[in-house]
Amino acid sequence: MGNVTLNRVTKQFGAASVIKGVDLTIEAGEFCVFVGPSGCGKSTLLRMIAGLEDISSGALKIGGNDMTRVGPAERGVAMVFQSYALYPHMTVAENIGFGLRMTGHSKDEVARRTKAAAEMLQLQSMLGRKPSQLSGGQRQRVAIGRAIVRNPQVFLFDEPLSNLDASLRVQMRTEISKLHQDIRTTMIYVTHDQVEAMTMADKIVVLQGGLVEQVGSPLELYHRPKNIFVAGFIGSPK
């Protein structure tokens, strides 16, 4: 199953120590949110789980298998990027199926899985459109569809809603939570938005300066923040 464990994971960029020894377990099926101020290492940690950055030291397991030195395509993870990462010259269907086509799946298989993903995201009627003919929320759904077709054991999201307007952000938040309820796949979601963290997470990981400050459910962090930093960041009265 898609549990994720990090054991003393560090990241150095040259002389800079950016992740300073992170121990963390994310259970299979959990919706886990990484929060923390800009520059604390959220994206770097996520990119190491995705295999887009090397791990300087420590170990990573996904689904019980050691993935520390395994390439991104072999990890069974899919990353959802911001919606502007769609290919503008491709249709919605081509965008969703692109990753599968690249990995040699048959035309029929790509079509079948693209259709299933589109149904899950209510994009059936838009498969022939180009990204420029979609709303911001629809584009974000296509970005999620590109991950879903690959049937990953872990979904990774890096601030996927940050370039949407406020009302759309609220709507997409609800849709992503609903998707998680439907498919129950492990999701790791990075945000600097406390409200997103509090409303979406089963588990919140609060990061600061490349270290984990505290891990807990939204209620635990709200009612029992470990220190002033967590209290301030989560917004609890302390």
Ligand code: ADP
């Ligand atoms: P966050 O996503 O929490 O805002 P990042 O993980 O992007 O933080 O960055 C953490 C720190 O690592 C920052 O100080 C950033 O400048 C640094 N950093 C990130 N990527 C690189 C890189 N490729 N080379 C050097 N420093 C980097």
Ligand code: MG
């Ligand atoms: Mg970031």
